[in-house]
Amino acid sequence: MPEHPKREHVLSLSTAFGDAYLLQATSKEEMDAWVAAFHTACASLFARQRGKVDTVRLLRSEIAKLECSVDLDGKMRTMAELQLSAVRDTRSRQTITRDIEQWEENVERLIVELYRHRCYLASLLGNEMPNPKSILSSISKPTKQLLSRVGPLNVTSFHALVCARFPMTTATLQHRAGGGEGNAAQWTQKSTTSQPQQSQQQQQQ
Numbered sequence: 557m558p559e560h561p562k563r564e565h566v567l568s569l570s571t572a573f574g575d576a577y578l579l580q581a582t583s584k585e586e587m588d589a590w591v592a593a594f595h596t597a598c599a600s601l602f603a604r605q606r607g608k609v610d611t612v613r614l615l616r617s618e619i620a621k622l623e624c625s626v627d628l629d630g631k632m633r634t635m636a637e638l639q640l641s642a643v644r645d646t647r648s649r650q651t652i653t654r655d656i657e658q659w660e661e662n663v664e665r666l667i668v669e670l671y672r673h674r675c676y677l678a679s680l681l682g683n684e685m686p687n688p689k690s691i692l693s694s695i696s697k698p699t700k701q702l703l704s705r706v707g708p709l710n711v712t713s714f715h716a717l718v719c720a721r722f723p724m725t726t727a728t729l730q731h732r733a734g735g736g737e738g739n740a741a742q743w744t745q746k747s748t749t750s751q752p753q754q755s756q757q758q759q760q761q
Contacts, residue, residue, distance in 0.1 A: 560693045567692040574719025576712045595679035602676065615677040622670040626641055626663060632661035660696040661721055668718050671711075 560566035565581040567590060581587035603611040633656055640652045674686045688711045695703075695714060701707045703717060 568710075569594060570712055570715045573720070574716040576716060591685070592679045595675050598672075599676035599680055612677065612680055615673055615680070619670065619673050619677065622666055622673065626666045626670060629659055629662045629666060633663065657698070660698070661718075664695060664699060664714075665718050665722060667691055668715055 558708060560578060560580075563580055565584055565587045566588050567579050567581070569577045571577075579590065581590055598712070599611050599615060603614050608612065608614045636656045636659060636673070638651055640649060641657065643649050643652060671686060671691045677683075678685050691711055691715065692709065695709075699714070699717065700709060703713050707713055
């Protein structure tokens with residue numbers, strides 16, 4: 557998406573590590589062509605890593621799973637907020653508050669994955685790219701406050717923050733490429749649900 561406030565036809569290329577590279581095209585048409593080319597190449601790699609031939613079908617399946625995961629984690633966060641309103645013990649409130657923060661981060665990470673897959677699918681089908689405002693409108697208030705202190709609020713800065721929360725390593729990428737992590741929804745769900753469960757166990761103890 558356009559990322560530079562003073563230059564035209566600039567797009568941002570973000571890596572799995574959160575690094576961002578700004579690339580300037582000579583026209584909007586060329587910029588759109590580069591964006592489509594990047595997304596199409598990433599979609600093809602995504603399908604090859606999972607041994608799939610029908611990339612469109614795979615992406616639609618992954619998008620559906622991610623949407624379910626976003627909905628589930630959102631409900632878990634809401635339940636924790638309701639629980640917090642009924643608890644008066646200071647220590648219990650602190651535990652629940654940490655759980656809420658973790659669920660918020662879980663949802664934000666899933667939203668990034670969902671946006672990425674939707675971009676891939678749109679490029680393959682020749683459809684209009686998803687509106688970046690859809691991802692920015694889903695950011696929690698604490699995340700918005702944090703990003704506003706360090707720079708402009710955009711998809712690139714948000715993606716970098718999510719990557720910083722859940723650092724990616726080369727070994728992890730190679731493991732995912734080899735099929736060791738399963739699909740995207742399973743991978744995000746596996747890594748993002750562990751912390752709140754641990755906190756709940758501690759509370760019960």
